[in-house]
Amino acid sequence: MNYWLMKSEPDVFSIEHLQARPRRTEHWDGVRNFQARNFMRAMKKGDLAFFYHSSCPEPGVAGIVEIVHEARPDPSSWDPKSAYHDPKSRPDRPLWDMVDVRYQRKLKRLVPLAALRENPALKHMRLLARGNRLSIMPVAAAEWKAILKMEKQLEKLRSRS
DNA sequence: GCCAACGTTGGC
DNA sequence: GCCAACGTTGGC
Numbered sequence: 001m002n003y004w005l006m007k008s009e010p011d012v013f014s015i016e017h018l019q020a021r022p023r024r025t026e027h028w029d030g031v032r033n034f035q036a037r038n039f040m041r042a043m044k045k046g047d048l049a050f051f052y053h054s055s056c057p058e059p060g061v062a063g064i065v066e067i068v069h070e071a072r073p074d075p076s077s078w079d080p081k082s083a084y085h086d087p088k089s090r091p092d093r094p095l096w097d098m099v100d101v102r103y104q105r106k107l108k109r110l111v112p113l114a115a116l117r118e119n120p121a122l123k124h125m126r127l128l129a130r131g132n133r134l135s136i137m138p139v140a141a142a143e144w145k146a147i148l149k150m151e152k153q154l155e156k157l158r159s160r161s
Numbered sequence: 162g163c164c165a166a167c168g169t170t171g172g173c
Numbered sequence: 174g175c176c177a178a179c180g181t182t183g184g185c
Contacts, residue, residue, distance in 0.1 A: 007183090033168075055183050113184080131166040133182045163185085170179080 003139040004039065004049035005127055006065070006100065006101070015051045015063035015106055024103035029074045030084040032096060036136040040099050041071045050139060053110070057115070060112035061147055069100030083095065109154040111147055121146040 006028060008014065018026055031037055043049075044067065052062040074152035076082040089095035116122050126137045139147075 009183090035168095059184070133167060135182085166182085167182095168179105168181080170177100172177095173179085 002042070002044065002047045003108045003141060003144040004043060004047060004067075005061075005137050006049045007054045007135040010053045010062070011057045014053065015065075015103070018051070018063075018065065018101070018103045019106070021103075025068060025100055027074075027098045028101050029076045029136060030097040031074070031098065032077075032084060032086060033073065036134055037071075037097055038133065039134075039136045039138060040097055042138075043067045043070060045070055048104070048107050048144075048161060050144075051101075058110060058112055060100075060110045060116070061107060062110050062119050063106040064104040064139050066104050067099055067102040068102045071097040071099050074098040107151045109151065111150050111154065115150060115154075116147070119146060119150060 008048045010016075013026075018024065028040070030072065031040060047067040049065050050061045051065050053059055053062045073091075074084075074096045075088075075091075076084045077089035077094065077096040077101075078091055079085055084096075086095060116125065117128055122128060122143055125139070125143050126132060126134070126140075
């Protein structure tokens with residue numbers, strides 16, 4: 001089983017939006033970057049991913065989702081009406097893929113980007129690498145654990161105050 | 162709104 | 174294949 005991180009702008013699509021979807025499941029479509037696409041292609045059913053909120057007042061890890069359907073062609077890529085339309089992609093020659101994710105849980109408290117940066121255990125995390133802009137990336141098992149540990153610590157701090 | 166960093170495009 | 178120009182991402 002592998003771990004991943006998937007970015008989304010909460011104004012557009014947040015962990016709460018996913019939670020409100022029928023069967024708490026949604027296509028993760030609109031990815032238009034080759035590296036991100038290739039990571040999606042490596043995802044297996046049952047893999048877990050952090051749902052990361054980006055481009056918002058408090059960016060950070062907001063929740064956990066499960067990959068419930070592996071990569072297959074993304075129909076929005078050849079839909080001229082879609083904001084994600086790419087004329088190079090056609091139904092007979094698809095260029096972009098999507099996976100399905102299912103809501104697993106929200107973190108008890110959002111783990112902010114600023115806190116991730118302060119954790120020495122995450123020094124080499126891809127998300128934190130200089131200039132990183134990938135919307136989908138792998139997460140090492142040790143990093144996954146470290147972030148869940150931060151969630152617990154943040155929760156403890158809150159319950160104490 | 163600014164700007165650094167990166168990916169993509171297209172001329173040569 | 175190089176590289177400048179441009180567009181996008183995303184934190185601040």
